[in-house]
Amino acid sequence: MQIQMQKVLLKNEQQTETETRKNAFFGVPTGRAVLTGFGNVETEIRVREIFSAKLALKRTTLNGYSYGLARFCHDRNIEPFAFDSVGLEQIEESTEQFIRAYQDVLAPKYLNVIYNAVKSWCFCTKMIKSRKLFREIKFDKSSRKIDAISETSLETVHIKQMIQISDLDTKILIGLYGFDGLRPALIPQLTVGDFAPNDYTIQNGKIHFVNKNPFLFVKKEYEGNKAHITFFVIVHSKITELLETALNSGEAPVTTKTSLMRKYNSSDAIYQKIVSLFTSIGFSGRPYLLRSFADKVLDRNLASGEKRDEDLKEFMLGHKGKISAIYQLKALSAEDSLAYRKMYDNVDKWISEQIFGSASPENLVRSKAQAEIAERFGCEPEKLKAMLEALTLGTMSAQEYDAQLTTAINTAQQKSLESKFEALFKAYTETHRAQ
Numbered sequence: 001m002q003i004q005m006q007k008v009l010l011k012n013e014q015q016t017e018t019e020t021r022k023n024a025f026f027g028v029p030t031g032r033a034v035l036t037g038f039g040n041v042e043t044e045i046r047v048r049e050i051f052s053a054k055l056a057l058k059r060t061t062l063n064g065y066s067y068g069l070a071r072f073c074h075d076r077n078i079e080p081f082a083f084d085s086v087g088l089e090q091i092e093e094s095t096e097q098f099i100r101a102y103q104d105v106l107a108p109k110y111l112n113v114i115y116n117a118v119k120s121w122c123f124c125t126k127m128i129k130s131r132k133l134f135r136e137i138k139f140d141k142s143s144r145k146i147d148a149i150s151e152t153s154l155e156t157v158h159i160k161q162m163i164q165i166s167d168l169d170t171k172i173l174i175g176l177y178g179f180d181g182l183r184p185a186l187i188p189q190l191t192v193g194d195f196a197p198n199d200y201t202i203q204n205g206k207i208h209f210v211n212k213n214p215f216l217f218v219k220k221e222y223e224g225n226k227a228h229i230t231f232f233v234i235v236h237s238k239i240t241e242l243l244e245t246a247l248n249s250g251e252a253p254v255t256t257k258t259s260l261m262r263k264y265n266s267s268d269a270i271y272q273k274i275v276s277l278f279t280s281i282g283f284s285g286r287p288y289l290l291r292s293f294a295d296k297v298l299d300r301n302l303a304s305g306e307k308r309d310e311d312l313k314e315f316m317l318g319h320k321g322k323i324s325a326i327y328q329l330k331a332l333s334a335e336d337s338l339a340y341r342k343m344y345d346n347v348d349k350w351i352s353e354q355i356f357g358s359a360s361p362e363n364l365v366r367s368k369a370q371a372e373i374a375e376r377f378g379c380e381p382e383k384l385k386a387m388l389e390a391l392t393l394g395t396m397s398a399q400e401y402d403a404q405l406t407t408a409i410n411t412a413q414q415k416s417l418e419s420k421f422e423a424l425f426k427a428y429t430e431t432h433r434a435q
Contacts, residue, residue, distance in 0.1 A: 047069065183224050187264055206248045207247050229324045297351065
């Protein structure tokens, strides 16, 4: 009777939305027994009972360990009560093989759940006296870090390739996901009214951003806001420019504060779009690596000031911390706004130069001065003008500009020397003839 009741409870639990999501994530087909790796409900109940009795786990942890062990058993074709006959060494080897095989498919935190589930099961079934005796498999357990062996690194070159083959809306999506770190579930809900009021104006249905790096506020009630806090991101200048173009496109734009920023159907559609882009550039990895890329860019380029850059970075990624605690109590002051925008300058500059290949305002001034000097060396004014235009529009990177300018100066100097030599040689010849 007790087992029958447990079966009923378990069946009800399987039908909840949360459980269905977990089934899909761990690779268990919806509509079948939850723990496919165990083969039947009786085995599942015995596993859960042993985990509970030996480890006194909370319900959420118990569910996680049960799912994790099931996924491992199903993939490796091993019955949970046959671990003893397989042997500890082979189980450890199979666990490491599993982690390496799924490092680009499952998030590190889920790999960690599976790893701990197998290790704990070996302890519960008395294969090891302590979980510390199980082979240590080193991999990053934080899904936000991308430089560990458990993740394929998404590099700047990959982002540049994606930008180059993307249409307008996809470029904006890459910016919001890969530069600002906004989770895909949040992006379809964002409206024009989520921008700071002083950062834009709307006239005759057209939007104009008065600030190149507007603040975009994410409301705590938005679905997918995991920390349930209101936070902001600062939008990159190029993405701001693209957004303005997209929102004002069409013969009769009717942008209002309630207008959706862009019409992305769902987070699943966003995931599919990113997967398709990854495939197009020959990259293998999870879409979440775009958010990890944003984490890395912010971490390396947010300038330090009176407010710690780490606090600002965590807040912009939607995590709780010192800034989030203060912000929930009071609005963003003009002083704070200026300070945060100043700290973001390095991020904007880095993305402009490294991703879009366009120069910052400071570098443009320097480049114009270099062009004037180059003209005095004899470089062609029209060619220098074309190079500056390309640099300003972003079709030529700062590195390419410097290289071409150096070549142009060297060529001009060479021509000047040749011209002077010819003039001297001509004068010498005429003098020699006269004698």
